[in-house]
Amino acid sequence: MLEIFDREKNKETLVFPGTRLGVIEEFYAGPGTYIDDGYIYAAIPGKVVIDKLNYEVSIMQSKNKKLVQPVVGSICLGTVVSVSKQMINIAIYYVNNVEVYPTYSCLLHVSQASRAYLETADEAVALGDVVRVKIIDAKTIPIQCTMADSHLGVVISYCSRCGNRLEKIGRNKLRCNECGNIENRKTAIDYGHSALQFKL
Ligand SMILES: [Zn+2]
Structure with missing residues (x-):
């Protein structure tokens, strides 16, 4: 059984590079994704965006990325x-x-x-x-x-x-x-x- 990112359930969750998002028969690979062996994967970390009109899946990175300094215990x-x-x-x-x-x-x-x-x-x-x-x-x-x-x-x-x-x-x-x-x-x-x- 192939495990693919659950688009309904995981709408707001963050994905990491390498998360399998779907198959090429279903979507075009949009920005922030790549294709390998017929599957579309996340190339960057971020949120999954499905454009239902254009059948495109892409990854959106957070706009308010911050310069957070890790400290001991982070x-x-x-x-x-x-x-x-x-x-x-x-x-x-x-x-x-x-x-x-x-x-x-x-x-x-x-x-x-x-x-x-x-x-x-x-x-x-x-x-x-x-x-x-x-x-x-x-x-x-x-x-x-x-x-x-x-x-x-x-x-x-x-x-x-x-x-x-x-x-x-x-x-x-x-x-x-x-x-x-x-x-x-x-x-x-x-x-x-x-x-x-x-x-x-
Ligand atoms: Zn295996």
């Missing part, structure tokens, strides 16, 4: 842009639920990826995952964060084989309903259920 949402043995690099899009511009680059050391000991950072995340993190040092460049708490961690993740969104089947286990692939992540407690906005 809860941030972002996507994983690189993973090395020790370090995870995250592009932060939201600070305490406020869309920020420009995005912040944030580092997560493997020791802060989970309460459990991890050998390498790729045991916790994969490229393109949407993660919820907490800032632990805002004076360094880049700033640094942690994921070692139950409400922090991966909130959306995609199959490394086929790109379908992964479903949570165990504490840190995810399954792809499309190809059966099973992957490990350090998930947030509300993985897959969460609106992207976080209750502060």
Whole structure:
């Protein structure tokens, strides 16, 4: 079963790059979207806009993006842009639920990826995952964060084989309903259920 962004239910929710919005038979891919293998995806974070007259789906970014300074304790949402043995690099899009511009680059050391000991950072995340993190040092460049708490961690993740969104089947286990692939992540407690906005 293919999971596609629910246009009726999720009207006002924010989407992240990589969210599947629809199929090309149904819509034209408007601004802020891209096409891959017959599907339309969000290329940027923002709100989904459906132009029913022109059959176009696009992503609108918030007009009142603010220059919000993350401080120690800020809860941030972002996507994983690189993973090395020790370090995870995250592009932060939201600070305490406020869309920020420009995005912040944030580092997560493997020791802060989970309460459990991890050998390498790729045991916790994969490229393109949407993660919820907490800032632990805002004076360094880049700033640094942690994921070692139950409400922090991966909130959306995609199959490394086929790109379908992964479903949570165990504490840190995810399954792809499309190809059966099973992957490990350090998930947030509300993985897959969460609106992207976080209750502060
Ligand atoms: Zn898959």
